[in-house]
Amino acid sequence: MKSKNLTQKMISASRVNIGDRISIETKDLKKEGVLMPHHAFSDENIITIKLDNGYNIGIKVDESTKISLVEKGKKPVKTIKEIPFDKKKPTVSIVGTGGTIACYVEYRTGAVFPASTAEDLAFAVPEIFDIANIKANVAFQIFSEDMTVDHWRELAKIIADELNKGSGGVVVPHGTDTMGYTAAALSFMLKNLSGPVVLVGAQRSSDRPSSDAVQNLLSAVNVAACSDIGEVVVVMHGEISDSYNLIHRGTKVRKFHTSRRDAFKSVNIEPIGKVENGEIKIENKYRKKTKGKVVVDDKICSDVAMVYFYPDLKPEDIPERKGIVLVGTGLGHVSNNIIPRIKQLIREGSIIVMTSQCFFGRLNMNVYSKGRDLLKMGVISCEDMLPETAYVKLMWALGHSKKPDEIKKIMQTNIIGEISDRTKTNCYF
Amino acid sequence: MKSKNLTQKMISASRVNIGDRISIETKDLKKEGVLMPHHAFSDENIITIKLDNGYNIGIKVDESTKISLVEKGKKPVKTIKEIPFDKKKPTVSIVGTGGTIACYVEYRTGAVFPASTAEDLAFAVPEIFDIANIKANVAFQIFSEDMTVDHWRELAKIIADELNKGSGGVVVPHGTDTMGYTAAALSFMLKNLSGPVVLVGAQRSSDRPSSDAVQNLLSAVNVAACSDIGEVVVVMHGEISDSYNLIHRGTKVRKFHTSRRDAFKSVNIEPIGKVENGEIKIENKYRKKTKGKVVVDDKICSDVAMVYFYPDLKPEDIPERKGIVLVGTGLGHVSNNIIPRIKQLIREGSIIVMTSQCFFGRLNMNVYSKGRDLLKMGVISCEDMLPETAYVKLMWALGHSKKPDEIKKIMQTNIIGEISDRTKTNCYF
Numbered sequence: 104m105k106s107k108n109l110t111q112k113m114i115s116a117s118r119v120n121i122g123d124r125i126s127i128e129t130k131d132l133k134k135e136g137v138l139m140p141h142h143a144f145s146d147e148n149i150i151t152i153k154l155d156n157g158y159n160i161g162i163k164v165d166e167s168t169k170i171s172l173v174e175k176g177k178k179p180v181k182t183i184k185e186i187p188f189d190k191k192k193p194t195v196s197i198v199g200t201g202g203t204i205a206c207y208v209e210y211r212t213g214a215v216f217p218a219s220t221a222e223d224l225a226f227a228v229p230e231i232f233d234i235a236n237i238k239a240n241v242a243f244q245i246f247s248e249d250m251t252v253d254h255w256r257e258l259a260k261i262i263a264d265e266l267n268k269g270s271g272g273v274v275v276p277h278g279t280d281t282m283g284y285t286a287a288a289l290s291f292m293l294k295n296l297s298g299p300v301v302l303v304g305a306q307r308s309s310d311r312p313s314s315d316a317v318q319n320l321l322s323a324v325n326v327a328a329c330s331d332i333g334e335v336v337v338v339m340h341g342e343i344s345d346s347y348n349l350i351h352r353g354t355k356v357r358k359f360h361t362s363r364r365d366a367f368k369s370v371n372i373e374p375i376g377k378v379e380n381g382e383i384k385i386e387n388k389y390r391k392k393t394k395g396k397v398v399v400d401d402k403i404c405s406d407v408a409m410v411y412f413y414p415d416l417k418p419e420d421i422p423e424r425k426g427i428v429l430v431g432t433g434l435g436h437v438s439n440n441i442i443p444r445i446k447q448l449i450r451e452g453s454i455i456v457m458t459s460q461c462f463f464g465r466l467n468m469n470v471y472s473k474g475r476d477l478l479k480m481g482v483i484s485c486e487d488m489l490p491e492t493a494y495v496k497l498m499w500a501l502g503h504s505k506k507p508d509e510i511k512k513i514m515q516t517n518i519i520g521e522i523s524d525r526t527k528t529n530c531y532f
Numbered sequence: 533m534k535s536k537n538l539t540q541k542m543i544s545a546s547r548v549n550i551g552d553r554i555s556i557e558t559k560d561l562k563k564e565g566v567l568m569p570h571h572a573f574s575d576e577n578i579i580t581i582k583l584d585n586g587y588n589i590g591i592k593v594d595e596s597t598k599i600s601l602v603e604k605g606k607k608p609v610k611t612i613k614e615i616p617f618d619k620k621k622p623t624v625s626i627v628g629t630g631g632t633i634a635c636y637v638e639y640r641t642g643a644v645f646p647a648s649t650a651e652d653l654a655f656a657v658p659e660i661f662d663i664a665n666i667k668a669n670v671a672f673q674i675f676s677e678d679m680t681v682d683h684w685r686e687l688a689k690i691i692a693d694e695l696n697k698g699s700g701g702v703v704v705p706h707g708t709d710t711m712g713y714t715a716a717a718l719s720f721m722l723k724n725l726s727g728p729v730v731l732v733g734a735q736r737s738s739d740r741p742s743s744d745a746v747q748n749l750l751s752a753v754n755v756a757a758c759s760d761i762g763e764v765v766v767v768m769h770g771e772i773s774d775s776y777n778l779i780h781r782g783t784k785v786r787k788f789h790t791s792r793r794d795a796f797k798s799v800n801i802e803p804i805g806k807v808e809n810g811e812i813k814i815e816n817k818y819r820k821k822t823k824g825k826v827v828v829d830d831k832i833c834s835d836v837a838m839v840y841f842y843p844d845l846k847p848e849d850i851p852e853r854k855g856i857v858l859v860g861t862g863l864g865h866v867s868n869n870i871i872p873r874i875k876q877l878i879r880e881g882s883i884i885v886m887t888s889q890c891f892f893g894r895l896n897m898n899v900y901s902k903g904r905d906l907l908k909m910g911v912i913s914c915e916d917m918l919p920e921t922a923y924v925k926l927m928w929a930l931g932h933s934k935k936p937d938e939i940k941k942i943m944q945t946n947i948i949g950e951i952s953d954r955t956k957t958n959c960y961f
Contacts, residue, residue: 246902248865251844280861284843343957361863361893363957408849411840411859413923414713415680420837420851430840432709434790436677464790473675494842528772528792532961 108147113170114138122176127152127162128169134162135173192236193328196265196273199241200250200258200285228320235328238270247278247285247304252405252498255288262300263293263397272298272327276320279304279358279366282337286353287492289335290519291499294398296333296390301326302353303338306364315340315364322348322378330383333392334519336375340364347379352389354492354521357462370462371487371526390520402502409494411460412437418444426497427455429482430490435459435466436473442480449481454510456483456497458490465526481507483514487526496521537576542599543567551605556581556591557598563591564602621665622757625694625702628670629679629687629714657749664757667699676707676714676733681834681927684717691729692722692826701727701756705749708733708787708795711766715782716921718764719948720928723827725762725819730755731782732767735793744769744793751777751807759812762821763948765804769793776808781818783921783950786891799891800916800955819949831931838923840889841866847873855926856884858911859919864888864895865902871909878910883939885912885926887919894955910936912943916955925950 107115119125119138126135127150136152149161150170164170231237242261243254262273277285286302293300303323305316323338335353342365351369360366376385407426410416418441421427427448431437435457437445449455457477459466465487468474478484485493493514500513515522548554548567555564556579565581578590579599593599660666671690672683691702706714715731722729732752734745752767764782771794780798789795805814836855839845847870850856856877860866864886866874878884886906888895894916897903907913914922922943929942944951 246865246900248841248843248861248902249867249869251867251869280865281843358862358890359892360957360960361888361890361895363893363960365961366890366893368961405844408846409840409842411838412677413838413920414677414710415834417837417851422846422849432677433787436675436709438678438680440678440680459790461787461790461795463788464792464795466790471675473677491842528789531789531792532794532797 109166110147110150110164113164113168114150117170117172119170119172120176123172124174124176125152126169126171126173127164129162129164130167132162134160136160137176187232188236192234193271194238194269195231195235195324195327196238196240196262196270197324198258198261198265198273198275199239199244200254200275200277201244201246228317230317230321231324234321234324235271237324238265240265245278247281250278250281250285252288252403255285255292256399256401256403258285259289259292259399259401262289263399266297266300266397270298272330273300274320274323274327275300275302276323277302277304279306279339283357283367283489284491284495286335286337286351286356287489287495287521288499290353290521291496292399292401292403293335294400295393295395296335297394297397298392299327299330299332300335300353301338302335306340306362306366315345318345319348321381325378325381326350326383330385331391332375333390334375337367338378339367341374341377347377349374350376350378350383350385352520354519355489357489357491369530370489371464371530372520372523373527373530403498404501405498407494407498407501409490411490412441414438416441421445421448423448423451424453426501427453428485428490428494428497429455429457430460431457432460434470434474435468435477435484436471437477439473442476445477445482446480454483454497454501454507454514455481456485456493456514458485458488458493460490462489463531464528465523483511485514486522488521492521538595539576539579539593542593542597543579546599546601548599548601549605552601553603553605554581555598555600555602556593558591558593559596561591563589565589566605616661617665621663622700623667623698624660624664624753624756625667625669625691625699626753627687627690627694627702627704628668628673629683629704629706630673630675657746659746659750660753663750663753664700666753667694669694674707676710679707679710679714681717681832684714684721685828685830685832687714688718688721688828688830691718692828695726695729695826699727701759702729703749703752703756704729704731705752706731706733708735708768712786712796712918713920713924715764715766715780715785716918716924716950717928719782719950720925721828721830721832722764723829724822724824725764726823726826727821728756728759728761729764729782730767731764735769735791735795744774747774748777750810754807754810755779755812759814760820761804762819763804766796767807768796770803770806776806778803779805779807779812779814781949783948784918786918786920798959799918800893800959801949801952802956802959832927833930834927836923836927836930838919840919841870843867845870850874850877852877852880853882855930856882857914857919857923857926858884858886859889860886861889863899863903864897864906864913865900866906868902871905874906874911875909883912883926883930883936883943884910885914885922885943887914887917887922889919891918892960893957894952912940914943915951917950921950 125138136154139151151161301323307314337351337356341347341349358366375389408422408424409428411430466484500510554567565583568580580590730752736743766780766785770776770778787795804818837851837853838857840859895913897913929939
């Protein structure tokens with residue numbers, strides 16, 4: 104058995120239990136609230152309490168912190184309140200996958216496992232019931248770095264099912280680490296969307312006072328319930344402060360910061376819009392939702408590798424695969440020493456596409472002789488597509504054709520906003 | 533023999549030669565100047581002329597363009613003017629390596645090969661002689677994507693030699709594609725710098741009116757001649773307009789745009805300073821130049837691979853190498869399915885370090901269990917280091933020790949500004 108950590112020791116020494124109303128006093132502050140359970144994801148020295156205003160805060164404790172019981176809790180916490188169904192409101196399905204945002208929900212509900220019922224969510228972020236009727240599901244509960252092609256497939260099916268059964272939109276709480284990849288994958292796999300599909304995450308879990316989980320989830324439900332978007336989008340903080348959320352196109356968004364709340368940026372296009380003070384402001388072109396049936400097109404060939412180029416990359420480090428996404432330099436270059444390997448792989452049937460490790464801007468493989476040579480030998484330019492999106496799209500293209508010419512055509516045709524007609528150079532830092 | 537392209541045909545039909553004063557009239561403009569030679573790198577439909585103000589412009593021509601002779605040129609162009617030596621001015625060595633910026637020089641000098649003498653440079657950017665006495669060398673002439681560890685070594689030796697022979701600073705014109713990698717490599721390899729080492733490039737070649745080559749080269753020579761910086765820095769445009777150049781630390785800079793002139797951004801720190809209207813403004817901490825002898829420390833082990841993580845990365849795509857830089861997600865994560873491969877490689881003696889594909893922000897491998905598990909098995913956190921810098925540093929660390937504990941210590945010790953004490957979260961978009 105594992106030895107108890109500091110918070111566990113302090114809690115048992117103070118003879119308080121999860122659900123009890125307690126008082127915590129540190130050198131800096133004194134707070135009263137309901138003791139929430141500790142989550143495996145969070146810092147060992149954090150104790151989380153739910154304040155009377157409904158929000159949770161995490162308090163860093165040390166040996167000198169004083170904890171005392173104010174009032175024993177009533178059990179079970181889960182059934183305090185009933186969730187009304189309002190037929191005038193749209194219905195939004197929430198399909199959980201895990202990640203930091205899920206931790207939040209767990210604290211609020213008093214459950215260590217993710218919120219799986221509408222009641223759980225009511226205690227987590229009760230404000231969402233002002234916007235919509237909520238149908239809550241959990242697809243899986245994993246760290247997003249463990250998401251695979253099979254998870255994308257499963258998720259696409261659940262989302263299509265929810266929309267086809269009548270939900271007006273779907274919200275997918277997701278770990279931020281690979282949210283961009285999943286958003287791109289769902290963009291290609293979900294056809295004829297009858298409502299918005301909104302991926303949402305949190306950069307800070309709710310055991311930290313600066314958590315972005317509540318605002319992000321509220322804005323995501325808002326977009327899912329009240330917008331006429333028929334695309335897969337990512338809704339995250341637009342700034343470091345809580346001023347607004349941005350609505351990013353799923354094929355054009357990338358995480359650029361390990362910890363800032365505005366880690367997600369649209370690349371080479373402006374975001375579709377924003378959510379500010381509960382109001383959705385559409386600012387750019389988007390695909391509108393349809394009235395038809397959502398179709399899952401998950402013909403995907405996962406035999407694809409992504410190879411990030413660097414000086415002295417060894418030719419043999421480019422693996423043999425049906426598809427290879429090169430993340431080249433600048434306008435779409437790699438070194439001379441790997442050219443023979445590229446030729447060989449193409450001769451043996453690999454489809455090789457080029458993207459840029461600059462991320463911003465468009466490839467132009469016609470400027471320098473290197474680029475022209477690569478084009479001549481059959482390397483396909485991905486224009487202003489993100490490497491992550493090109494990776495997903497190449498899998499999808501290989502699932503739809505075995506013919507190199509057709510695959511090339513698919514890669515170079517804009518399917519769901521992944522290639523811009525003209526790259527806006529103002530969409531930069 | 534290759535058939536003539538449009539510009540070649542038009543030039544011979546108009547009976548004009550390189551060096552002649554000509555007039556060009558297109559639908560949009562009419563210009564007079566000296567006809568410059570066509571460079572292999574530039575668009576086939578561009579004719580470059582040197583205007584009377586000393587600058588070159590590239591003019592797009594088509595069948596309707598009119599070209600006529602104004603005055604026959606005098607030959608040879610190269611020896612029109614003599615370069616004075618002014619003993620009151622500092623001496624700057626220019627060590628060419630190739631890239632777009634070299635094309636510029638070529639146009640100005642009328643040479644298809646890079647400027648290799650002070651006279652060549654005088655006709656290219658004569659303003660640099662107002663700042664310093666110039667010693668010009670060409671180390672090699674390659675596209676920067678073809679730079680290798682051996683080129684870094686050669687370059688380091690030439691630079692040290694120039695400084696030790698009395699130059700006050702060195703300017704290295706370099707292709708922009710891998711300029712960040714070279715800047716990081718030189719940062720580790722050059723010890724005890726007695727003057728600034730300034731890498732400089734151009735995003736637009738001089739056959740385009742929007743070329744950034746002149747301003748960048750001028751600012752670079754200015755920093756090399758007049759600052760007391762004892763670091764390797766990158767000097768490039770600070771904005772899309774010509775308002776100022778930024779001085780970036782060599783270990784903290786990355787190219788983030790395929791074509792914008794302000795493609796280079798300092799990551800997780802503020803730039804050291806700027807050059808505005810010919811004035812150097814130092815705004816942040818930097819290492820000052822010394823009076824000693826510059827030493828080349830090029831003990832480098834190039835048996836290192838960089839692996840960019842993505843969903844469904846196959847374990848076997850992580851090669852067996854003495855060193856591996858993982859470019860993981862978020863705070864420093866990878867998927868469960870590659871954990872056994874990482875364990876195996878570490879057991880077999882590989883040193884594995886972690887960086888983030890977010891680029892901005894700091895790793896924190898203590899937040900989630902995945903990160904803690906990776907640390908436990910021996911993966912080394914690179915804190916807020918760029919993946920490209922970590923790649924170079926790991927080669928350098930492996931060249932300096934065979935002992936895992938010592939290598940770890942080197943990787944986690946800030947040597948030349950590659951790790952910040954505290955990551956400034958405002959250094960972002």
